[in-house]
Amino acid sequence: MRILRVPEYGLLFFISARVRFIVNFENERSAVPAILAEIHLADISPGNGKDVAAFADRAAEHTNNSICASGTKISAMKTVVISLGGSILIPTLETNRIRAYVPVLKNIAAHHRLLVVVGGGGEARRYIEMMRAVGTDEGTSDEIGILITRLNATLLIAALGDAAYPVVAESHAEAKEFAESGKIVVMGGITPGQTTDAVAAVLAERVGASVFINLTSVDGIYTGDPKKDKGATRFEEMKPKKLLEVVGGTALGAGSNNVLDIVAARIVERSNIPLVVLDGSRPDNLSNAILEGKFKGTIVSESGENPFPL
DSSP: OEEEEETTTEEEEEOSSEEEEEEEOOSSSOSSSEEEEEEEGGGSOTTOHHHHHHHHHHHHHHOSOOBEEETTEEEOOOEEEEEEOHHHHOSSSTTOOHHHHHHHHHHHHTTSEEEEEEOOHHHHHHHHHHHHHTTOOHHHHHHHHHHHHHHHHHHHHHHHGGGBOSSOBOSHHHHHHHGGGSSBEEEOOOSTTOOHHHHHHHHHHHHTOSEEEEEESSSSOBSSOTTTOTTOOBOSEEOHHHHHHHHTTOOOSTTOOOSSOHHHHHHHHHHOOOEEEEEOSSTHHHHIIIIIOOOOEEEEOSSOOOOOOO
């Protein structure tokens, strides 16, 4: 490994003739403290540190692979998968929180790779109830619900504008591919019988997420339904096995609305990716948790460690 010091930039670490280098910026020309970029050493004049600095400036302006650095400690951009409940984002078309979530999601995406799975909400349940009323089977009702989740995802993408990948991902493979763009990836449901929580749990596993966040209408996982049981108490943290016990009796019918379903809980157990359940009714709860480590919710992990702030 070659190490070169450029006075106004600090240390640059070169690995080979065609390299990815780390620049620890010490001047104020860059909006980010450190950058990863690929260059040819042959393009740099011998002994000319200014050429290297020029590469660094261009990397600062154009790269999406920014990382944060403090001294010699470097923290890479993390991947976050969010299950954004439809009852939170769009309880009804008239009472949606899309506009409130846009700046929050953009702020998070400026620091981390972000993928969001959107639920169906009240509008999906209205359609499903109507389908049942006319005698439609549960599988077809599920397919209607999936269409509504994708419509909700489309609304969110439109509101996010250039910050989001412009197409709703319709599979985990597509979501993973779209994430390479560096933009926010949004998707809805995929398969009948599978909730968007389960979709998000598998997505977290597929992309190697640092954390899986479930935004719901309560501030964590309780011993019972806190809206019905005044004596229900909230878990600060629990292991995946305990989560399975808590959600083991939840229904899987079309349009079911529980804090988490059994399929998602099993994926959380096998993936070993920490799950955090937060109250999504206030969008700033999400950014406060991820970026500042301030939150009230339930952490589900084998170690019990708090994954925030990222």
